[in-house]
Amino acid sequence: MNIILLGPPGAGKGTQARKLVDERNMVQLSTGDMLRAARTSGTEMGKTVAGVMDRGELVTDEIVIGLIREQLESDNAGGGYIFDGFPRTLAQADALGRLLVDMGENLDCVIEMQVDDDALVDRITARSTCGACGEVYNDNTKPIPANEKCTNCGASDFQRRADDNEESLRTRLMAYYKQTSPLVGYYYAKGDLRSVDGLASMDDVATSIASALRQSE
Ligand code: AMP
Secondary structure (H helix, E strand, O other), X not given: OOEEXXXXXXXXXXXXXXXXXXXXXXXXXXXXXXXHHHHHOOOHHHHHHHXXXXXXXXXXXXXXXXXXXXXXXXOOOOOOEEEEOOOOOHHHHHHHHHHHHHOOOOOOEEEEEEOOHXXXXXXXXXXXXXXXXXXXXEOOOEOOOOOOOOOXXXXXXXXXXXXXXXXXXXXXXXXXHHHHOHHHHHHHHHOOEEEEEOOOOHXXXXXXXXXXXXXXX
């Protein structure tokens, strides 16, 4: 099955996507991860998007739709795709619909992860991730272990995202409300939307997502 995780920055989309990859053999397609990888490897595209990302603005539709198209053409996801952080605009949502039709695939479910804004600011400004496996840590609720080794993979490569600061987060939130939140209505009208409480514990959110997916199967 193919699903979208929709929600503001810090809603926990990446964390839940990784759980679904482990448990259901799905393929996670995160445009944020793809763009960060392009920056790290120093491609022309990576250089073009760096400033936009650091400010917390959206990269052009053309670039992100191109990234998703490439992945869909090269991957063969037996367990289906999890779109994480894509689509973020109505144009991206339309493009994704067309790409899936061209592949003879469906969009089965859009999970909206609801989190209040104060919690997002707290989560994001305290967030760090393991550079090796993507495990997410939080200074308050899940601090980096004293031995500085990732609890998931043992690596010692903890990173803070350049855009995880309060100023960039405000811009990212504004981009979410102006450009991405209309997708909630868009997918509701299509009958694909399921909403979960993203503020619950990680395991409870996973349980709510599993039950939403069962209803769409
Ligand atoms: P994320 O890791 O999903 O929070 O994305 C990090 C940054 O990458 C965003 O703040 C945007 O600058 C850019 N980005 C990621 N996905 C998209 C998208 N679907 N459309 C436009 N920009 C994106």
